[in-house]
Amino acid sequence: MHEPNAAGEPLLKVENLCKSYGSFKALKGVSFTLQPGETMAVVGESGSGKSTLARALLRLDEADSGHAYWKGRDLLKMPAKELYQLRRQMQMVFQDPTQSLNPRMTVYQLISEAWVIHPEILPKPQWRARVEELLTQVGLSPAHAERYPHQFSGGQRQRIAIARALALRPELIVCDEAVSALDVSIQAQVIALLDKLRRELGIAFIFIAHDLPVVRDFADHVMVMQSGECVEVGTVRQIFESPQRDYTRRLLDAGLDPDPRVQAARRMPKVRAGLEMG
Ligand SMILES: Nc1ncnc2c1ncn2[C@@H]1O[C@H](COP(=O)(O)OP(=O)(O)OP(=O)(O)O)[C@@H](O)[C@H]1O
Numbered sequence: 001m002h003e004p005n006a007a008g009e010p011l012l013k014v015e016n017l018c019k020s021y022g023s024f025k026a027l028k029g030v031s032f033t034l035q036p037g038e039t040m041a042v043v044g045e046s047g048s049g050k051s052t053l054a055r056a057l058l059r060l061d062e063a064d065s066g067h068a069y070w071k072g073r074d075l076l077k078m079p080a081k082e083l084y085q086l087r088r089q090m091q092m093v094f095q096d097p098t099q100s101l102n103p104r105m106t107v108y109q110l111i112s113e114a115w116v117i118h119p120e121i122l123p124k125p126q127w128r129a130r131v132e133e134l135l136t137q138v139g140l141s142p143a144h145a146e147r148y149p150h151q152f153s154g155g156q157r158q159r160i161a162i163a164r165a166l167a168l169r170p171e172l173i174v175c176d177e178a179v180s181a182l183d184v185s186i187q188a189q190v191i192a193l194l195d196k197l198r199r200e201l202g203i204a205f206i207f208i209a210h211d212l213p214v215v216r217d218f219a220d221h222v223m224v225m226q227s228g229e230c231v232e233v234g235t236v237r238q239i240f241e242s243p244q245r246d247y248t249r250r251l252l253d254a255g256l257d258p259d260p261r262v263q264a265a266r267r268m269p270k271v272r273a274g275l276e277m278g
């Protein structure tokens with residue numbers, strides 16, 4: 001478990017975050033608060049600024065203005081050295097794991113790479129056992145450590161990407177469309193895995209998704225984005241049961257597949273069926 005925050009600070013507090021690309025305003029003042037262990041889904045149409053928000057928070061891109069506080073520390077003004085130390089506490093999982101997993105490295109190398117960079121986390125004699133433990137934790141098998149990324153299915157590769165993120169013992173994982181490329185039943189399995197990790201390890205998530213039904217059983221709060229702005233924020237229940245904006249209602253309607261079997265599969269995480277390999 002993670003060290004408690006001084007004075008009950010939120011894990012992340014974002015105020016009026018802005019980001020432009022040239023004259024185009026991709027983020028127009030986004031604010032929200034995330035508590036430790038909490039999951040916030042970020043949904044909105046393509047181009048609404050979801051990835052821009054994620055990138056600005058992880059400082060993969062620099063925001064133009066606004067504030068982001070990590071346990072009260074100003075993330076956006078943090079010097080490089082301090083940021084480097086903090087990076088391991090915030091991990092990102094992307095849509096396409098093939099791009100983030102070097103095809104020439106074995107799973108063992110991919111997962112232990114994090115400890116080469118951050119040797120303070122784990123002494124080398126413990127790497128093998130920890131890799132095997134992580135593989136088991138994400139629903140893969142210890143024997144998979146010697147395989148290469150191309151020897152896995154898309155869902156399994158995403159599990160490897162998650163194991164890799166976990167290797168750094170993060171307090172926040174930002175998932176940018178992490179399940180969007182997967183089949184519906186595999187999506188449900190990966191979300192069930194993330195849900196398990198959240199409960200067992202107390203990790204907070206920012207979970208970016210196109211599809212609202214996907215987040216229903218997983219998120220605590222939902223932030224709805226449109227054209228670089230947060231247009232509605234609420235608990236999952238508020239957003240699903242009494243959305244205030246037409247835009248949110250449209251997103252809810254668009255996400256509803258007419259086939260009830262597909263809807264059931266999407267909602268499978270609650271059934272706990274999804275922890276076997278995908
Ligand atoms: N590096 C960039 N240079 C110029 N414009 C950009 C850049 N990155 C993003 N944009 C623009 O900013 C807007 C928001 O992009 P962003 O990637 O955040 O959207 P998104 O909500 O993640 O969309 P999607 O759901 O399709 O992933 C888009 O209009 C996009 O064209």
Ligand SMILES: [Mg+2]
Pocket residue numbers: 050051052176
């Ligand atoms: Mg995006």
